[in-house]
Amino acid sequence: MEFWDVLWQILTVLAILPRFIGLLVFGLGAGWLALHIFSHHEHSWQVAAVLLVCFFGLAGAMLNFMPPGALGAYTLGAGAALLYWGLRKPDDEDASKKKK
Numbered sequence: 001m002e003f004w005d006v007l008w009q010i011l012t013v014l015a016i017l018p019r020f021i022g023l024l025v026f027g028l029g030a031g032w033l034a035l036h037i038f039s040h041h042e043h044s045w046q047v048a049a050v051l052l053v054c055f056f057g058l059a060g061a062m063l064n065f066m067p068p069g070a071l072g073a074y075t076l077g078a079g080a081a082l083l084y085w086g087l088r089k090p091d092d093e094d095a096s097k098k099k100k
Contacts, residue, residue: 019073023070023074024073027074027075028077028081031078031082031085035085059075059078
């Protein structure tokens with residue numbers, strides 16, 4: 001194995017890590033945004049329907065065009081966001097505002 005082959009393998013591994021972390025953070029942001037918009041009571045049912053179609057449509061498009069590790073990072077981030085912010089009670093936010 002030549003030096004350039006080893007260097008190329010090292011650079012490939014180093015390129016995978018930022019993509020994984022970036023898509024994990026993007027998944028967190030997408031999950032938070034979906035829950036934030038979905039939880040507002042001032043919107044109509046059409047907004048909620050479009051939001052869900054776009055949220056799951058993005059995952060479906062990523063399934064076709066992204067490598068499996070990138071899709072896994074996105075779904076881990078989105079799932080974590082949906083679990084964390086989806087299971088929080090609305091009075092948790094009010095209590096944190098009162099403490100400040």
